[in-house]
Amino acid sequence: xxxxxxxxxxxxxxxxxxxxxxxxxxxxxxxxxxxxxxxxxxxxxxxxxxxxxxxxxxxxxxxxxxxxxxxxxxxxxxxxxxxxxxxxxxxxxxxxxxxxxxxxxxxxxxxxxxxxxxxxxxxxxxxxxxxxxxxxxxxxxxxxxxxxxxxxxxxxxxxxxxxxxxxxxxxxxxxxxxxxxxxxxxxxxxxxxxxxxxxxxxxxxxxxxxxxxxxxxxxxxxxxxxxxxxxxxxxxxxxxxxxxxxxxxxxxxxxxxxxxxxxxxxxxxxxxxxxxxxxxxxxxxxxxxxxxxxxxxxxxxxxxxxxxxxxxxxxxxxxxxxxxxxxxxxxxxxxxxxxxxxxxxxxxxxxxxxxxxxxxxxxxxxxxxxxxxxxxxxxxxxxxxxxxxxxxxxxxxxxxxxxxxxxxxxxxxxxxxxxxxxxxxxxxxxxxxxxxxxxxxxxxxxxxxxxxxxxxxxxxxxxxxxxxxxxxxxxxxxxxxxxxxxxxxxxxxxxxxx
Amino acid sequence: xxxxxxxxxxxxxxxxxxxxxxxxxxxxxxxxxxxxxxxxxxxxxxxxxxxxxxxxxxxxxxxxxxxxxxxxxxxxxxxxxxxxxxxxxxxxxxxxxxxxxxxxxxxxxxxxxxxxxxxxxxxxxxxxxxxxxxxxx
Numbered sequence: 001x002x003x004x005x006x007x008x009x010x011x012x013x014x015x016x017x018x019x020x021x022x023x024x025x026x027x028x029x030x031x032x033x034x035x036x037x038x039x040x041x042x043x044x045x046x047x048x049x050x051x052x053x054x055x056x057x058x059x060x061x062x063x064x065x066x067x068x069x070x071x072x073x074x075x076x077x078x079x080x081x082x083x084x085x086x087x088x089x090x091x092x093x094x095x096x097x098x099x100x101x102x103x104x105x106x107x108x109x110x111x112x113x114x115x116x117x118x119x120x121x122x123x124x125x126x127x128x129x130x131x132x133x134x135x136x137x138x139x140x141x142x143x144x145x146x147x148x149x150x151x152x153x154x155x156x157x158x159x160x161x162x163x164x165x166x167x168x169x170x171x172x173x174x175x176x177x178x179x180x181x182x183x184x185x186x187x188x189x190x191x192x193x194x195x196x197x198x199x200x201x202x203x204x205x206x207x208x209x210x211x212x213x214x215x216x217x218x219x220x221x222x223x224x225x226x227x228x229x230x231x232x233x234x235x236x237x238x239x240x241x242x243x244x245x246x247x248x249x250x251x252x253x254x255x256x257x258x259x260x261x262x263x264x265x266x267x268x269x270x271x272x273x274x275x276x277x278x279x280x281x282x283x284x285x286x287x288x289x290x291x292x293x294x295x296x297x298x299x300x301x302x303x304x305x306x307x308x309x310x311x312x313x314x315x316x317x318x319x320x321x322x323x324x325x326x327x328x329x330x331x332x333x334x335x336x337x338x339x340x341x342x343x344x345x346x347x348x349x350x351x352x353x354x355x356x357x358x359x360x361x362x363x364x365x366x367x368x369x370x371x372x373x374x375x376x377x378x379x380x381x382x383x384x385x386x387x388x389x390x391x392x393x394x395x396x397x398x399x400x401x402x403x404x405x406x407x408x409x410x411x412x413x414x415x416x417x418x419x420x421x422x423x424x425x426x427x428x429x430x431x432x433x434x435x436x437x438x439x440x441x442x443x444x445x446x447x448x449x450x451x452x453x454x455x456x457x458x459x460x461x462x463x464x465x466x467x468x469x470x471x472x473x474x475x476x477x478x479x480x481x482x483x484x485x486x487x488x489x490x491x492x493x494x495x496x497x498x
Numbered sequence: 499x500x501x502x503x504x505x506x507x508x509x510x511x512x513x514x515x516x517x518x519x520x521x522x523x524x525x526x527x528x529x530x531x532x533x534x535x536x537x538x539x540x541x542x543x544x545x546x547x548x549x550x551x552x553x554x555x556x557x558x559x560x561x562x563x564x565x566x567x568x569x570x571x572x573x574x575x576x577x578x579x580x581x582x583x584x585x586x587x588x589x590x591x592x593x594x595x596x597x598x599x600x601x602x603x604x605x606x607x608x609x610x611x612x613x614x615x616x617x618x619x620x621x622x623x624x625x626x627x628x629x630x631x632x633x634x635x
Contacts, residue, residue: 147580163598170591
């Protein structure tokens with residue numbers, strides 16, 4: 001009997017992927033939405049347990065290599081899990097599971113009971129493929145999982161109640177497919193040069209081709225393709241509409257995971273596969289990324305200030321926050337990278353919480369316009385309380401998670417003696433105060449519209465996940481071992497590999 | 499040069515044509531067609547890359563010595579499946595768009611959305627004004 005656990009531990013990387021991947025078709029077989037929801041929730045929480053176990057194994061700088069199907073790399077597909085992988089894995093599963101738990105009530109108001117099981121199926125598929133992207137060590141595998149996750153995402157978005165969800169999903173489909181095909185071209189070029197698709201193998205073989213034009217083209221295609229997926233300014237065109245019109249709770253999941261995992265792929269390829277020296281030295285990625293991400297931060301924050309729809313406002317804020325992560329990466333020093341990885345986790349947590357709290361409010365008001373949400377602080381005090389904590393976290397007030405990542409980002413800029421950049425970052429934080437403050441002002445101090453004067457507090461199944469997000473935001477603002485501590489080690493690893 | 503790299507020239511032409519259709523056409527179905535042409539060009543690129551002149555399929559038997567590389571071909575099988583799924587989903591969404599808007603021309607959809615938005619704003623200002631009045635009383 002004692003052998004079974006140790007065998008199970010060895011197979012954990014495969015179990016991690018299979019849990020959600022197998023639960024998806026099982027869910028689709030039921031017509032009963034509640035039953036599917038139970039299966040999906042159990043599968044996603046089991047997946048969280050798995051992610052914790054894997055994080056525990058690699059904690060402190062370890063790494064696991066698992067041979068899928070017993071084929072040794074570079075011929076077979078390798079699953080590689082190191083600390084960066086484990087934290088992204090935890091992000092996807094934990095926040096996915098929390099949203100899944102809260103999803104049932106919110107979904108029942110927009111969808112017939114029989115259809116819900118299919119929605120959970122798509123949700124699980126999206127989660128499984130995001131896990132797949134994260135753990136795989138094979139370049140082509142990344143692309144396949146990226147496509148699966150995109151297809152699932154388009155479907156999730158198109159289910160929004162507003163018909164504009166359809167056009168938003170279509171627009172994302174076009175942009176996303178172009179992006180993925182660009183990545184396919186990039187991988188093709190790399191394969192032409194090296195004859196391998198294993199990422200570790202690629203990183204060993206690519207340096208001898210650094211002067212080859214084919215590799216330059218490959219890098220260009222990859223950067224544009226993945227930037228489309230990350231929604232990096234100015235390729236963020238699809239994001240605001242997709243977030244605004246997708247079903248309420250789904251936005252929380254997408255905002256937390258989809259763009260973050262794409263960013264993870266970007267970090268993985270640029271630092272581990274192409275190599276820092278090639279990407280930032282020879283190809284001058286920094287000169288492109290730094291001004292664009294700063295412009296993105298400022299333009300998107302400013303646009304967010306002038307939105308009158310809460311979901312759209314938060315969507316624009318997401319574009320700005322992605323700029324912080326890109327800037328952290330482009331700073332190319334320990335503090336900058338630490339901030340990029342920490343903010344990936346923190347922002348996923350805060351934005352998922354914000355969208356979920358908003359979903360709880362919309363569950364009652366049926367509208368996300370700020371006019372409909374006015375005075376909601378009095379009718380739904382608990383939901384608005386969670387929203388306020390998360391919003392303050394997003395601004396970056398001390399003792400919240402947002403402060404930690406911004407602190408590292410500003411230190412990273414100062415390490416480089418880029419004083420103007422640090423000042424611009426602080427200005428962008430002021431803009432965050434403006435747009436979060438605008439929402440809180442409306443929610444707490446404006447009179448409630450007559451038709452929403454006596455709405456009740458949100459259902460407990462949605463309220464509790466909201467508060468978990470809010471409390472986590474405070475927790476990770478104080479105890480940073482899991483986020484910044486791990487990110488620091490990851491950063492020195494990524495930079496040391498050059 | 500041109501004859502030797504014939505496949506790659508075709509790839510480039512198809513790729514540019516496909517991307518051009520996606521960007522220039524406002525018709526949702528035509529966009530999907532453009533996307534397909536674009537994806538297919540990349541498929542041809544991969545297939546040409548794996549081909550060895552005079553090579554056969556990889557058959558492990560005496561008398562067959564020159565093989566084409568089967569790996570890119572297998573990769574493209576996967577990519578084709580993904581492409582079909584994307585096309586199906588794109589067309590399905592187009593049908594739903596047609597049901598919801600009565601058109602699949604992007605310009606007309608944008609115009610309809612803009613009109614609706616104007617109406618929404620006027621409604622919401624009425625709502626806030628009435629709330630304001632209530633507070634004043």
